Amino acid sequence: MEVSLVGLSVGTWIASSLGVAARLGIADALAEGPATGAELAKAVGAHPDAIPPLLRTLAMVGVFGQDEEGRYVNSALSEQLRTDHPQSLRYLCALTGGLYFQASGGLFDAVRTGRPALPSVFGVPLYEQLERDPETAAIFDRAMEDLARPVAAALAEHYPFEGVRTVVDVGGGNGALLKGILAAHPHLHGICADRPEVCGRAEGELRRSGDQDLIDRLTFQPIDVFRECPPGADLYVLKNVLHDWSSGSAVRILSSVRDAMRAGAEQSARPVLLVIDPLVEHDAGAAIRPLIKLVIGEDRTRERSEADLRKEAAEAGLEVLSVTPLPPELTVAACALAD
Ligand SMILES: C[S@@+](CC[C@H](N)C(=O)[O-])C[C@H]1O[C@@H](n2cnc3c(N)ncnc32)[C@H](O)[C@@H]1O
Incomplete structure (x- = not known):
């Protein structure tokens, strides 16, 4: 055209x-x-x-x-x-052309006020809207799966999982990332921690799949990440979670994961958190990202730079050990408990 x-x-x-x-x-x-x-x-x-x-x-x-x-x-x-x-984007397109398209109906007001569009269209923020609308919520989970598949493959291939026993994916959706990693590393156990509705749907799906090996090694734990996170893992992952939230909320989420890392520090010598998120320095989608936040993000959500993430991590008692680009859009920041 x-x-x-x-x-x-x-x-x-x-x-x-x-x-x-x-x-x-x-x-x-x-x-x-x-x-x-x-x-x-x-x-x-x-x-x-x-x-x-x-x-x-x-x-x-x-x-x-x-x-x-x-x-x-x-x-x-x-x-x-x-x-x-294998690289299906069916549900991502269903989400962007469905819920997000509807939410962008509030863009005129969003641009005038600087407040996100989705809550003004639906009356509630994104995740509350998904709780009201299970059909769209299931599309959302699968859209995240479409985006998680290639990241799971890259992590499974390149991350040194030899010394890891348990991985907790915080806000891990329907467990797509963990499924990819666990399939490649049979010694690992995974806990996918997410909102209760998401865990309920994903757990039912896993049971219906009849995949006994995965059923034995992957569990779903309902949480509110602002209050709790499963302790005792060697490795925590926060993928595409922080970018939904303002800096204050991001620090609360990181603090919750830090508490879990501290609580389990006896079981694991040095628990690590991988924050996998777009950081402006390495984000091929950086031009459109601010608009996405203006449509669906929490109020006052901004793009993050590496310096922003380091500051938020420090506020939460975490230290960023390394920052590795994961093209085309993501960055993997490995964090540990600050001494
Ligand atoms: C953008 S999605 C990313 C999903 C997954 N990590 C991925 O990258 O495919 C954000 C996830 O955070 C979860 N989430 C949002 N609010 C949460 C809360 N208060 N407690 C736990 N999980 C939450 C959502 O349900 C959703 O699965």
């Missing part, structure tokens, strides 16, 4: 069409081969007249296509909307 103001002005409809196609599972339905609009509509529970406008809009930007008989087919881009694609 040629870049023009008219084209850009309908960009939100492209994002929301992508979200609808992802949520309906259209790419999965096309995995078997080409389909007419009527066949697709029947397969995904849509109205046949609504399939052409949706898919032709997306075809303009290379998502889906049509064969010589006019039937719809997957394109290279829409393949990545398939649930079974």
Whole structure:
């Protein structure tokens, strides 16, 4: 599509069409081969007249296509909307084109007031809204999984897990990061600590999977990270958690993890915390990040620099030992208890 103001002005409809196609599972339905609009509509529970406008809009930007008989087919881009694609972004697109798109309806006021858009649209902050809306909450968990998969692979390959027995992933969502790490390191046990609703959904899913090895080594622990964190682990992970929060809240979260690290210091010689988050210095998405925060972040949430993180860690009684970029967007900061 040629870049023009008219084209850009309908960009939100492209994002929301992508979200609808992802949520309906259209790419999965096309995995078997080409389909007419009527066949697709029947397969995904849509109205046949609504399939052409949706898919032709997306075809303009290379998502889906049509064969010589006019039937719809997957394109290279829409393949990545398939649930079974190894780098699937189905649920991330469903989230950004769904809940986040709805939240951006409050952007005008957000820009005028400097206060985040989502609470003004829904009346409550992000995680309270997710508690009210379990269907979107399940999409959110899976969207985080889409983003966690490549990070799990990188950590599993490069982090020295030999001396580690137990890993706690704080705010670990549905456990995707731990699942990837535990699969590669059979000696490890993992505890995924998150809000009770998230743990309930993830635990049920794990049991239904019947994967006995994982069931034996991965547990879910409901927490409120502002108050508690499971003690006794050698390694703690906080991935993509701090970036949701203001500096004051980040210090409270880090302090909660510090308490758990201190409480378990007898079991583990020197517990380590890995903060995996975007830091402006190494963030390929740095240009859009402030706007994301203005739409969904906590009030007064700002991008973090390495110096900001070091300051917050110090306030929480932690020392940053090393900072390693994890391209394209993340940084891994290894922290220990300050002496
Ligand atoms: C942006 S998501 C990141 C999920 C996961 N760490 C990842 O990177 O895929 C933030 C996570 O923090 C969790 N969270 C938010 N508030 C929390 C709280 N008060 N206590 C525990 N977890 C919380 C959310 O439920 C969510 O799973």
